[in-house]
Amino acid sequence: MGKQEETRKLIIESAFVLIYQNGFQGVGVREIAQKANLTIGAFFYHFPTKNHVGYAIIDEFLSKGIMERWILPLEGYENPIEGMIHTFKKTFDEWPEEFVSRGCPLNNLGQEMSAIDSEFQKKAKDLLSTWIQNTKKYLDLAKKLKILKANTDTRKLAEFIVTFQEATFAMGKVMNDRKVYDSLYVSFRDHLRSQCI
Numbered sequence: 001m002g003k004q005e006e007t008r009k010l011i012i013e014s015a016f017v018l019i020y021q022n023g024f025q026g027v028g029v030r031e032i033a034q035k036a037n038l039t040i041g042a043f044f045y046h047f048p049t050k051n052h053v054g055y056a057i058i059d060e061f062l063s064k065g066i067m068e069r070w071i072l073p074l075e076g077y078e079n080p081i082e083g084m085i086h087t088f089k090k091t092f093d094e095w096p097e098e099f100v101s102r103g104c105p106l107n108n109l110g111q112e113m114s115a116i117d118s119e120f121q122k123k124a125k126d127l128l129s130t131w132i133q134n135t136k137k138y139l140d141l142a143k144k145l146k147i148l149k150a151n152t153d154t155r156k157l158a159e160f161i162v163t164f165q166e167a168t169f170a171m172g173k174v175m176n177d178r179k180v181y182d183s184l185y186v187s188f189r190d191h192l193r194s195q196c197i
Helices: 003-022 029-035 040-046 050-076 080-094 105-113 118-144 154-175 179-194
Strands: none
Touching (some): 003 050, 029 040, 029 050, 050 080, 050 105, 080 118, 080 179, 118 154
16 A cells, blocks of 8 residues: 555544544544544545545445454354354444444444435445345345245345344443343344244
8 A cells, every 4th residue: 555545544544533533523624634644635635525535434444343343253153143143242242332322334324424415425325225135145145045935025134234234223322231232132133033934
C-alpha cells in the first residue's frame, strides 16, 4: 500500500471512530483531520466533502467488517445453520462493553443520514442487500445438504437473520444492557433450529 492509500485509509478509520462515538452530524472535517493527525488540506485532497468519507466508510470499512464478522466464518462449518448460530453468539459475547450503548455502525449511519442524503440510503441498502444475499447463499447450501426443511424460503429466512442480527445491536443500544444479547441469542438459535429437519 502506497502513502496515498495509507493516508486515505487513515482518514476513513479516524472518521469511523469519531462518527461511531458522536454520530455523523456531530463530527466535523477539522476533527477528522485532527484525529488522523493531518491537515484539512490533506483531508480534502482525498475526499471532496465529509459525505464522501461517509460513503467510503460504508463501501470500504463497514462492508469489510460485515463480511469478516458474519459471512466468512461460515466457511469453516459443515453445517451452515450451526455456523450462523455460533457466529451470532461469538459476535455478541465478544462485543466490547463500551460499544453496547452505540449499537451497529451501519444501522446508525443509515438511520441518521438516509433521509438527508439519498446516496447514504442507497449505499446502506446495497450493503444490507449484499449481506442478505450472502446469508442466503449459505442457507441454500444448508437446504441442498438437507439440513433445512425442503419448503424453507431461504430469501425470507436470510432477511429474518440479518434483521435479527441488526435488531440485537439496536436492543442492546437502547437498553444499554448486554444481557439482552443472551436472551435474543436463545430466540435466534431456537428459531433457526426449528427450520431444520
